[in-house]
Amino acid sequence: MIDVAEFEQHRPRLFGIAYRMLGSVADAEDLVQDTWLRCSQVSEPVTNPGGYLSRTVTNLALNKLTSAAARREQYVGPWLPEPLVTLPDAAGELELAESVSLAMLVVLETLSPLERAVFVLKEIFRFSYREIAETLDRTETSVRQVGSRATSHVQARRPRYEASAEVRRQVTDEFLAACLGGDMNRMLELLAPDVTAWNDGGGKVRAALRPLHGAEKVARFLTAVLAQPIEAPRLVAVDVNGRPGLMLTSAGRPDTVACVEVEDGRITEIRVIRNPDKLHHLA
Template sequence: MSAHAEDPATEVFVAHRNLIFTVAYEMLGSAADAEDVLQETWLRWADVDPDRVRDERAYLVRITTRLSLNRLRSLKRRRESYVGSWLPEPLLTAPDMTENVELAESVSMAMMLVLETLSPTERAVFVLREAFDVDYGEIAAAVGKSTAAVHQIARRARRHVEARRPRGTVSPEEARAAMEAFQRAVDTRDLQGFLDVLAPDVVLLGDGGGVKKAAIHPVVGAEKVFRMMMGGIGTVGAALTSEPTVVNGNPGLVIRLDGELDTVVAARIDDGRITGLYAVRNPAKLTHFTEENPITLR
């Protein structure tokens, strides 16, 4: 898919590429599947005469939504048989993205997990309306429902998400401070350091995909999380290093073993303390965590 200045269709697609990828990722929780949808959207768009399209952004979003919905329904079935906890595929994003609070929250690991609890249609409606500000008529055309039905679905999805999303907005500075304290506790293996930064009822979810060792079930409680993490580190038998990163627009942590990427850690932070830890170890989900993903809501 190379860009040629004389090709209007290519110019339009390239101009909206990052938006299309972001829509697909928020729908699917997988960078690999979002890339596939991106390619399929291009193939559909390449057969369209751009001069006959009134709103190019809306048209591309509509194609992307339909393709993502079809894929999401099959992914839902596969995820039901996934070994252990299923976590979204983490994205390496630019450091300055943490300053865009709206974008960072919409693709945060915590929000992506909340979106997983919606039905495919509810997820599509919520994402398009709340994240991308698509009007109800366009959403109706994308999901194959009436406008009245989309209004009802949107209200239901919004109530569901509001009951489960992080309790308040966390400033980038607060999030960085919490993750820096967490990194220090990991590096020093200091129990008190963990207890200071983790909420008493913190939940650790680990995703090894049946390939890498990870907790099969959620681990609840600061001391239990400490024992689980330190027990794993103590049996590694390799040089472990950690470094700060930006995961899905929010401060996170990369853990390497003998210099090789092993785990990407994201967090949910409420009132200055970590209430959720998401540790992705499945190698298949870390293949895209090598270069920054340019994502956007507009």
């Protein structure tokens, strides 16, 4: 049996596993709650509460991924994870790192559910292969093979950005000022010529259905988003999954969240999330 106090000690890790597995804040929170409901019904003593809870949430996430994959095949336009948004310099409170950046979560989406589980547990939460084998009810040898394959896949696609956190923040703040001032020339100066922007609207709001390439296309698209008729618009600097970003609100409600990646002093990637279903948790 696991009591409430003990469960709460493990809650951040359980959410971290579920969120990295699913890329959804709402689904991750639901899985954490489901984990508690299942564990609260166990009457016999649990010798390793942390391992037991991690095993439960991981297997629940694997089951969830099966149905999620089918839904994403029908998704309208690019799919991006639900963002975790904090005020600048507050990201440390969420223990955010590269492993939870939007760019990394998009890479994890290309893994099979089993590969994703092994990678998340081994490379991010430092489980041993023996512990992972017990969690997934597989042999340690097979888990090692899956882990090696997943790591190679991620290493080949892992986003690599050399800019420091200070430079990323400075460039983002300058871009925010240019957007607020309607300074198209400055926006173009801050965007890399080959910048790419992904826009997730889920078919529910105005959004580009394909990735946009090139500084001028991206700048004009963002200008159009900012020019939309919304009530009491406000554009503020935030951190999105531990990276500098921007949030546009309408009458105090999140309308658009954007996260940028910076290299050589210019923005090379922008991920824009406008699907209202993915912003409810920020209200």
